[in-house]
Amino acid sequence: VDDVIAAVLRSSYGQSVLVPAFAGAMSLAGAQGSTWAVEGGNKLVCSGLLKLTKASVISARVTGISLHSSDGRALYQVHYESTEGQGSAFYDMVVVTTPLHPSRSNFTFENFDPPITDFPGAFQPSVTSVVHGYLNSSYFGFPDPKLFPFTSILTTDTPDLFFHAMDNICPVNISAAFRRKQPQEAAVWRVLSQQPLDKHQLKTLFRSYYSVQVTEWQTYPRYDATKALPPVVLHENLFYLSGVEWVASSMEMVAVAAKNVALLAYNRWHQELEKIDQKDLMHKVKTEL
Structure with a gap:
Protein backbone atom coordinates (compact mmCIF):
# COMPACT_ATOMS: atom_id res chain seq x y z
CA VAL A 1 0.00 0.00 0.00
CA LYS A 43 -10.03 18.36 -25.20
CA LEU A 44 -11.22 17.25 -28.66
CA VAL A 45 -13.76 14.98 -26.94
CA CYS A 46 -15.75 18.07 -25.91
CA SER A 47 -15.53 19.87 -29.25
CA GLY A 48 -16.34 16.63 -31.08
CA LEU A 49 -19.46 16.03 -28.99
CA LEU A 50 -20.65 19.59 -29.55
CA LYS A 51 -20.21 19.13 -33.28
CA LEU A 52 -22.15 15.86 -33.29
CA THR A 53 -25.06 17.30 -31.31
CA LYS A 54 -25.22 20.39 -33.55
CA ALA A 55 -25.76 22.42 -30.40
CA SER A 56 -26.06 26.20 -30.51
CA VAL A 57 -23.11 27.36 -28.41
CA ILE A 58 -22.95 30.76 -26.71
CA SER A 59 -19.31 31.59 -25.96
CA ALA A 60 -19.72 33.34 -22.63
CA ARG A 61 -19.19 32.99 -18.88
CA VAL A 62 -22.31 32.26 -16.84
CA THR A 63 -22.71 34.66 -13.91
CA GLY A 64 -26.02 33.54 -12.43
CA ILE A 65 -29.25 31.56 -12.71
CA SER A 66 -32.61 33.11 -11.77
CA LEU A 67 -35.76 31.09 -11.12
CA HIS A 68 -39.01 32.22 -12.76
CA SER A 69 -42.34 30.54 -13.40
CA SER A 70 -44.28 29.87 -16.60
CA ASP A 71 -47.66 28.08 -16.58
CA GLY A 72 -46.86 26.61 -13.20
CA ARG A 73 -43.50 25.21 -14.32
CA ALA A 74 -40.01 26.36 -13.48
CA LEU A 75 -38.34 28.62 -16.02
CA TYR A 76 -34.69 29.53 -15.69
CA GLN A 77 -33.00 32.74 -16.77
CA VAL A 78 -29.30 32.17 -17.33
CA HIS A 79 -27.22 35.35 -17.07
CA TYR A 80 -23.86 35.54 -18.80
CA GLU A 81 -21.01 37.81 -19.84
CA SER A 82 -19.27 37.70 -23.20
CA THR A 83 -16.95 39.89 -25.24
CA GLU A 84 -20.07 41.61 -26.53
CA GLY A 85 -21.29 42.46 -23.03
CA GLN A 86 -23.90 41.05 -20.66
CA GLY A 87 -26.85 38.96 -21.75
CA SER A 88 -29.35 36.33 -20.66
CA ALA A 89 -31.59 33.61 -22.05
CA PHE A 90 -34.53 31.56 -20.75
CA TYR A 91 -34.52 27.77 -20.55
CA ASP A 92 -36.95 25.08 -19.40
CA MET A 93 -34.09 22.89 -18.24
CA VAL A 94 -30.54 23.61 -17.03
CA VAL A 95 -27.60 21.33 -16.25
CA VAL A 96 -24.88 22.83 -14.03
CA THR A 97 -21.49 21.29 -14.75
CA THR A 98 -19.12 23.55 -12.81
CA PRO A 99 -18.27 22.56 -9.21
CA LEU A 100 -20.48 24.38 -6.70
CA HIS A 101 -17.90 24.75 -3.96
CA PRO A 102 -16.52 27.91 -2.33
CA SER A 103 -13.17 27.81 -4.10
CA ARG A 104 -14.60 27.01 -7.54
CA SER A 105 -18.10 28.48 -7.80
CA ASN A 106 -18.27 31.86 -9.53
CA PHE A 107 -21.97 32.44 -10.12
CA THR A 108 -25.13 32.89 -8.07
CA PHE A 109 -28.63 31.44 -7.78
CA GLU A 110 -31.51 33.89 -7.38
CA ASN A 111 -35.17 33.51 -6.31
CA PHE A 112 -34.74 29.94 -5.04
CA ASP A 113 -36.54 28.84 -1.87
CA PRO A 114 -34.84 27.18 -0.12
CA PRO A 115 -31.73 28.92 -1.45
CA ILE A 116 -29.07 26.99 -3.35
CA THR A 117 -25.70 27.55 -1.72
CA ASP A 118 -22.19 26.22 -2.20
CA PHE A 119 -21.58 22.68 -1.02
CA PRO A 120 -18.92 21.91 1.61
CA GLY A 121 -15.57 20.53 0.59
CA ALA A 122 -12.26 21.71 -0.81
CA ARG A 222 -9.88 16.70 -1.34
CA TYR A 223 -11.26 13.27 -0.63
CA ASP A 224 -10.27 13.31 3.02
CA ALA A 225 -12.63 16.30 3.41
CA THR A 226 -15.65 14.60 1.84
CA LYS A 227 -18.72 14.75 4.08
CA ALA A 228 -21.66 13.85 1.84
CA LEU A 229 -22.32 13.68 -1.88
CA PRO A 230 -24.06 16.71 -3.44
CA PRO A 231 -27.54 16.12 -4.91
CA VAL A 232 -28.11 15.49 -8.61
CA VAL A 233 -31.39 17.45 -8.67
CA LEU A 234 -31.06 21.01 -7.37
CA HIS A 235 -34.60 22.06 -8.33
CA GLU A 236 -37.29 21.07 -10.81
CA ASN A 237 -35.46 20.44 -14.11
CA LEU A 238 -32.26 21.93 -12.67
CA PHE A 239 -29.57 19.26 -12.52
CA TYR A 240 -26.05 19.13 -11.12
CA LEU A 241 -23.42 17.05 -12.87
CA SER A 242 -20.18 17.61 -10.95
CA GLY A 243 -21.23 15.89 -7.73
CA VAL A 244 -19.90 12.64 -9.18
CA GLU A 245 -16.36 14.00 -8.78
CA TRP A 246 -16.72 13.47 -5.04
CA VAL A 247 -17.04 9.74 -5.68
CA ALA A 248 -14.06 9.64 -8.03
CA SER A 249 -12.86 12.14 -10.59
CA SER A 250 -12.03 11.20 -14.17
CA MET A 251 -13.23 11.82 -17.72
CA GLU A 252 -14.97 8.45 -17.70
CA MET A 253 -16.84 9.18 -14.46
CA VAL A 254 -18.05 12.53 -15.79
CA ALA A 255 -19.19 10.84 -19.01
CA VAL A 256 -21.24 8.32 -16.99
CA ALA A 257 -22.73 11.13 -14.91
CA ALA A 258 -23.61 13.11 -18.05
CA LYS A 259 -25.44 10.14 -19.55
CA ASN A 260 -27.32 9.54 -16.30
CA VAL A 261 -28.37 13.20 -16.06
CA ALA A 262 -29.48 13.19 -19.71
CA LEU A 263 -31.63 10.09 -19.13
CA LEU A 264 -33.06 11.52 -15.91
CA ALA A 265 -33.91 14.83 -17.56
CA TYR A 266 -35.51 13.09 -20.56
CA ASN A 267 -37.62 10.75 -18.43
CA ARG A 268 -38.79 13.55 -16.16
CA TRP A 269 -39.65 15.86 -19.05
CA HIS A 270 -41.67 13.16 -20.82
CA GLN A 271 -43.20 11.92 -17.55
CA GLU A 272 -41.76 8.43 -17.98
CA LEU A 273 -41.34 8.21 -14.23
CA GLU A 274 -41.43 4.42 -14.13
CA LYS A 275 -37.93 4.47 -15.63
CA ILE A 276 -36.56 6.47 -12.68
CA ASP A 277 -35.34 4.69 -9.52
CA GLN A 278 -36.49 1.30 -10.78
CA LYS A 279 -36.90 -1.19 -7.96
CA ASP A 280 -35.47 -4.10 -9.95
CA LEU A 281 -32.69 -2.07 -11.59
CA MET A 282 -29.85 -3.79 -9.73
CA HIS A 283 -31.19 -7.19 -10.80
CA LYS A 284 -31.34 -6.03 -14.42
CA VAL A 285 -27.78 -4.73 -14.27
CA LYS A 286 -26.51 -7.98 -12.79
CA THR A 287 -28.23 -10.11 -15.42
CA GLU A 288 -26.96 -7.85 -18.22
CA LEU A 289 -23.41 -8.28 -16.98
Whole structure:
Protein backbone atom coordinates (compact mmCIF):
# COMPACT_ATOMS: atom_id res chain seq x y z
CA VAL A 1 0.00 0.00 0.00
CA ASP A 2 2.64 2.54 1.04
CA ASP A 3 4.82 1.79 -1.98
CA VAL A 4 2.62 1.01 -4.98
CA ILE A 5 -0.83 2.44 -4.18
CA ALA A 6 0.53 5.56 -2.49
CA ALA A 7 2.74 6.28 -5.50
CA VAL A 8 -0.16 5.96 -7.95
CA LEU A 9 -2.44 8.15 -5.82
CA ARG A 10 0.21 10.87 -5.55
CA SER A 11 0.59 10.83 -9.32
CA SER A 12 -3.12 10.90 -10.16
CA TYR A 13 -4.87 12.75 -7.32
CA GLY A 14 -1.90 14.23 -5.46
CA GLN A 15 -3.24 12.73 -2.23
CA SER A 16 -2.49 9.99 0.27
CA VAL A 17 -3.97 6.53 0.75
CA LEU A 18 -6.66 8.04 2.99
CA VAL A 19 -8.93 8.58 -0.03
CA PRO A 20 -12.14 6.49 -0.25
CA ALA A 21 -11.78 3.02 -1.75
CA PHE A 22 -13.61 3.78 -5.01
CA ALA A 23 -11.45 6.83 -5.71
CA GLY A 24 -8.41 4.69 -5.03
CA ALA A 25 -9.65 1.99 -7.40
CA MET A 26 -10.24 4.60 -10.12
CA SER A 27 -6.72 5.89 -9.60
CA LEU A 28 -5.26 2.39 -9.96
CA ALA A 29 -7.31 1.80 -13.12
CA GLY A 30 -5.64 4.83 -14.67
CA ALA A 31 -2.23 3.33 -13.96
CA GLN A 32 -2.81 0.35 -16.24
CA GLY A 33 -1.06 0.07 -19.57
CA SER A 34 -4.25 -0.05 -21.64
CA THR A 35 -5.37 3.54 -21.03
CA TRP A 36 -6.34 5.64 -24.03
CA ALA A 37 -5.75 9.16 -25.30
CA VAL A 38 -7.19 11.21 -28.13
CA GLU A 39 -4.84 12.26 -30.90
CA GLY A 40 -4.75 16.03 -30.80
CA GLY A 41 -5.57 16.13 -27.08
CA ASN A 42 -8.44 14.91 -24.91
CA LYS A 43 -10.03 18.36 -25.20
CA LEU A 44 -11.22 17.25 -28.66
CA VAL A 45 -13.76 14.98 -26.94
CA CYS A 46 -15.75 18.07 -25.91
CA SER A 47 -15.53 19.87 -29.25
CA GLY A 48 -16.34 16.63 -31.08
CA LEU A 49 -19.46 16.03 -28.99
CA LEU A 50 -20.65 19.59 -29.55
CA LYS A 51 -20.21 19.13 -33.28
CA LEU A 52 -22.15 15.86 -33.29
CA THR A 53 -25.06 17.30 -31.31
CA LYS A 54 -25.22 20.39 -33.55
CA ALA A 55 -25.76 22.42 -30.40
CA SER A 56 -26.06 26.20 -30.51
CA VAL A 57 -23.11 27.36 -28.41
CA ILE A 58 -22.95 30.76 -26.71
CA SER A 59 -19.31 31.59 -25.96
CA ALA A 60 -19.72 33.34 -22.63
CA ARG A 61 -19.19 32.99 -18.88
CA VAL A 62 -22.31 32.26 -16.84
CA THR A 63 -22.71 34.66 -13.91
CA GLY A 64 -26.02 33.54 -12.43
CA ILE A 65 -29.25 31.56 -12.71
CA SER A 66 -32.61 33.11 -11.77
CA LEU A 67 -35.76 31.09 -11.12
CA HIS A 68 -39.01 32.22 -12.76
CA SER A 69 -42.34 30.54 -13.40
CA SER A 70 -44.28 29.87 -16.60
CA ASP A 71 -47.66 28.08 -16.58
CA GLY A 72 -46.86 26.61 -13.20
CA ARG A 73 -43.50 25.21 -14.32
CA ALA A 74 -40.01 26.36 -13.48
CA LEU A 75 -38.34 28.62 -16.02
CA TYR A 76 -34.69 29.53 -15.69
CA GLN A 77 -33.00 32.74 -16.77
CA VAL A 78 -29.30 32.17 -17.33
CA HIS A 79 -27.22 35.35 -17.07
CA TYR A 80 -23.86 35.54 -18.80
CA GLU A 81 -21.01 37.81 -19.84
CA SER A 82 -19.27 37.70 -23.20
CA THR A 83 -16.95 39.89 -25.24
CA GLU A 84 -20.07 41.61 -26.53
CA GLY A 85 -21.29 42.46 -23.03
CA GLN A 86 -23.90 41.05 -20.66
CA GLY A 87 -26.85 38.96 -21.75
CA SER A 88 -29.35 36.33 -20.66
CA ALA A 89 -31.59 33.61 -22.05
CA PHE A 90 -34.53 31.56 -20.75
CA TYR A 91 -34.52 27.77 -20.55
CA ASP A 92 -36.95 25.08 -19.40
CA MET A 93 -34.09 22.89 -18.24
CA VAL A 94 -30.54 23.61 -17.03
CA VAL A 95 -27.60 21.33 -16.25
CA VAL A 96 -24.88 22.83 -14.03
CA THR A 97 -21.49 21.29 -14.75
CA THR A 98 -19.12 23.55 -12.81
CA PRO A 99 -18.27 22.56 -9.21
CA LEU A 100 -20.48 24.38 -6.70
CA HIS A 101 -17.90 24.75 -3.96
CA PRO A 102 -16.52 27.91 -2.33
CA SER A 103 -13.17 27.81 -4.10
CA ARG A 104 -14.60 27.01 -7.54
CA SER A 105 -18.10 28.48 -7.80
CA ASN A 106 -18.27 31.86 -9.53
CA PHE A 107 -21.97 32.44 -10.12
CA THR A 108 -25.13 32.89 -8.07
CA PHE A 109 -28.63 31.44 -7.78
CA GLU A 110 -31.51 33.89 -7.38
CA ASN A 111 -35.17 33.51 -6.31
CA PHE A 112 -34.74 29.94 -5.04
CA ASP A 113 -36.54 28.84 -1.87
CA PRO A 114 -34.84 27.18 -0.12
CA PRO A 115 -31.73 28.92 -1.45
CA ILE A 116 -29.07 26.99 -3.35
CA THR A 117 -25.70 27.55 -1.72
CA ASP A 118 -22.19 26.22 -2.20
CA PHE A 119 -21.58 22.68 -1.02
CA PRO A 120 -18.92 21.91 1.61
CA GLY A 121 -15.57 20.53 0.59
CA ALA A 122 -12.26 21.71 -0.81
CA PHE A 123 -10.22 21.00 -3.91
CA GLN A 124 -6.65 19.79 -4.02
CA PRO A 125 -4.23 22.47 -5.25
CA SER A 126 -1.79 21.20 -7.83
CA VAL A 127 1.03 22.62 -9.90
CA THR A 128 2.02 21.26 -13.30
CA SER A 129 5.46 22.28 -14.54
CA VAL A 130 6.38 21.43 -18.13
CA VAL A 131 10.15 21.52 -18.37
CA HIS A 132 12.27 21.23 -21.51
CA GLY A 133 15.68 20.15 -20.34
CA TYR A 134 18.22 17.49 -19.43
CA LEU A 135 17.15 15.16 -16.63
CA ASN A 136 19.54 14.93 -13.69
CA SER A 137 19.64 11.14 -13.66
CA SER A 138 22.25 11.17 -10.87
CA TYR A 139 19.56 12.37 -8.46
CA PHE A 140 17.68 9.14 -9.20
CA GLY A 141 20.71 6.89 -8.78
CA PHE A 142 21.99 6.76 -12.38
CA PRO A 143 25.27 8.71 -12.79
CA ASP A 144 25.36 7.77 -16.48
CA PRO A 145 22.23 9.29 -18.10
CA LYS A 146 22.43 6.81 -20.99
CA LEU A 147 21.55 4.03 -18.55
CA PHE A 148 18.42 5.71 -17.16
CA PRO A 149 15.59 3.35 -18.24
CA PHE A 150 12.41 5.14 -17.12
CA THR A 151 9.98 7.55 -18.76
CA SER A 152 7.82 7.95 -15.63
CA ILE A 153 8.89 8.56 -12.05
CA LEU A 154 6.51 7.99 -9.13
CA THR A 155 7.14 8.83 -5.49
CA THR A 156 6.06 7.55 -2.10
CA ASP A 157 4.58 9.67 0.68
CA THR A 158 7.83 11.18 1.96
CA PRO A 159 7.49 14.40 4.02
CA ASP A 160 10.48 16.27 2.56
CA LEU A 161 9.86 15.33 -1.08
CA PHE A 162 8.93 18.39 -3.13
CA PHE A 163 7.21 16.70 -6.10
CA HIS A 164 4.59 14.00 -6.58
CA ALA A 165 5.52 12.53 -9.95
CA MET A 166 7.16 13.33 -13.27
CA ASP A 167 7.04 11.83 -16.73
CA ASN A 168 8.58 12.26 -20.15
CA ILE A 169 5.67 13.45 -22.28
CA CYS A 170 4.99 13.14 -26.00
CA PRO A 171 3.21 15.56 -28.34
CA VAL A 172 -0.56 15.16 -28.66
CA ASN A 173 -0.03 14.82 -32.41
CA ILE A 174 2.54 12.13 -33.14
CA SER A 175 3.96 11.94 -36.64
CA ALA A 176 5.33 8.80 -38.26
CA ALA A 177 8.85 10.16 -37.83
CA PHE A 178 8.46 10.82 -34.11
CA ARG A 179 10.84 9.11 -31.71
CA ARG A 180 11.07 9.48 -27.96
CA LYS A 181 14.19 11.30 -26.78
CA GLN A 182 17.03 9.26 -25.38
CA PRO A 183 17.65 9.76 -21.64
CA GLN A 184 20.84 11.76 -22.25
CA GLU A 185 19.02 14.15 -24.63
CA ALA A 186 16.95 17.20 -23.78
CA ALA A 187 13.31 16.15 -23.47
CA VAL A 188 10.00 17.59 -22.29
CA TRP A 189 9.10 16.49 -18.77
CA ARG A 190 5.92 17.09 -16.82
CA VAL A 191 6.47 17.54 -13.09
CA LEU A 192 3.51 17.38 -10.69
CA SER A 193 3.84 19.08 -7.33
CA GLN A 194 1.73 20.80 -4.68
CA GLN A 195 3.79 24.00 -4.74
CA PRO A 196 5.61 25.79 -7.58
CA LEU A 197 9.16 24.54 -7.98
CA ASP A 198 11.90 27.02 -7.12
CA LYS A 199 15.20 27.26 -9.00
CA HIS A 200 17.01 25.02 -6.53
CA GLN A 201 14.40 22.29 -6.92
CA LEU A 202 14.50 22.57 -10.71
CA LYS A 203 18.29 22.28 -10.65
CA THR A 204 17.90 19.20 -8.46
CA LEU A 205 15.75 17.45 -11.05
CA PHE A 206 17.48 18.78 -14.19
CA ARG A 207 21.13 19.29 -15.07
CA SER A 208 20.02 22.23 -17.20
CA TYR A 209 16.82 23.34 -18.90
CA TYR A 210 15.69 25.61 -21.72
CA SER A 211 12.20 26.54 -20.57
CA VAL A 212 9.63 26.02 -17.82
CA GLN A 213 5.87 26.48 -18.19
CA VAL A 214 3.92 26.45 -14.93
CA THR A 215 0.18 25.99 -14.44
CA GLU A 216 -1.40 26.22 -10.99
CA TRP A 217 -4.92 24.86 -10.63
CA GLN A 218 -7.33 23.09 -8.32
CA THR A 219 -7.48 19.63 -9.78
CA TYR A 220 -9.50 17.12 -7.78
CA PRO A 221 -11.65 17.14 -4.65
CA ARG A 222 -9.88 16.70 -1.34
CA TYR A 223 -11.26 13.27 -0.63
CA ASP A 224 -10.27 13.31 3.02
CA ALA A 225 -12.63 16.30 3.41
CA THR A 226 -15.65 14.60 1.84
CA LYS A 227 -18.72 14.75 4.08
CA ALA A 228 -21.66 13.85 1.84
CA LEU A 229 -22.32 13.68 -1.88
CA PRO A 230 -24.06 16.71 -3.44
CA PRO A 231 -27.54 16.12 -4.91
CA VAL A 232 -28.11 15.49 -8.61
CA VAL A 233 -31.39 17.45 -8.67
CA LEU A 234 -31.06 21.01 -7.37
CA HIS A 235 -34.60 22.06 -8.33
CA GLU A 236 -37.29 21.07 -10.81
CA ASN A 237 -35.46 20.44 -14.11
CA LEU A 238 -32.26 21.93 -12.67
CA PHE A 239 -29.57 19.26 -12.52
CA TYR A 240 -26.05 19.13 -11.12
CA LEU A 241 -23.42 17.05 -12.87
CA SER A 242 -20.18 17.61 -10.95
CA GLY A 243 -21.23 15.89 -7.73
CA VAL A 244 -19.90 12.64 -9.18
CA GLU A 245 -16.36 14.00 -8.78
CA TRP A 246 -16.72 13.47 -5.04
CA VAL A 247 -17.04 9.74 -5.68
CA ALA A 248 -14.06 9.64 -8.03
CA SER A 249 -12.86 12.14 -10.59
CA SER A 250 -12.03 11.20 -14.17
CA MET A 251 -13.23 11.82 -17.72
CA GLU A 252 -14.97 8.45 -17.70
CA MET A 253 -16.84 9.18 -14.46
CA VAL A 254 -18.05 12.53 -15.79
CA ALA A 255 -19.19 10.84 -19.01
CA VAL A 256 -21.24 8.32 -16.99
CA ALA A 257 -22.73 11.13 -14.91
CA ALA A 258 -23.61 13.11 -18.05
CA LYS A 259 -25.44 10.14 -19.55
CA ASN A 260 -27.32 9.54 -16.30
CA VAL A 261 -28.37 13.20 -16.06
CA ALA A 262 -29.48 13.19 -19.71
CA LEU A 263 -31.63 10.09 -19.13
CA LEU A 264 -33.06 11.52 -15.91
CA ALA A 265 -33.91 14.83 -17.56
CA TYR A 266 -35.51 13.09 -20.56
CA ASN A 267 -37.62 10.75 -18.43
CA ARG A 268 -38.79 13.55 -16.16
CA TRP A 269 -39.65 15.86 -19.05
CA HIS A 270 -41.67 13.16 -20.82
CA GLN A 271 -43.20 11.92 -17.55
CA GLU A 272 -41.76 8.43 -17.98
CA LEU A 273 -41.34 8.21 -14.23
CA GLU A 274 -41.43 4.42 -14.13
CA LYS A 275 -37.93 4.47 -15.63
CA ILE A 276 -36.56 6.47 -12.68
CA ASP A 277 -35.34 4.69 -9.52
CA GLN A 278 -36.49 1.30 -10.78
CA LYS A 279 -36.90 -1.19 -7.96
CA ASP A 280 -35.47 -4.10 -9.95
CA LEU A 281 -32.69 -2.07 -11.59
CA MET A 282 -29.85 -3.79 -9.73
CA HIS A 283 -31.19 -7.19 -10.80
CA LYS A 284 -31.34 -6.03 -14.42
CA VAL A 285 -27.78 -4.73 -14.27
CA LYS A 286 -26.51 -7.98 -12.79
CA THR A 287 -28.23 -10.11 -15.42
CA GLU A 288 -26.96 -7.85 -18.22
CA LEU A 289 -23.41 -8.28 -16.98
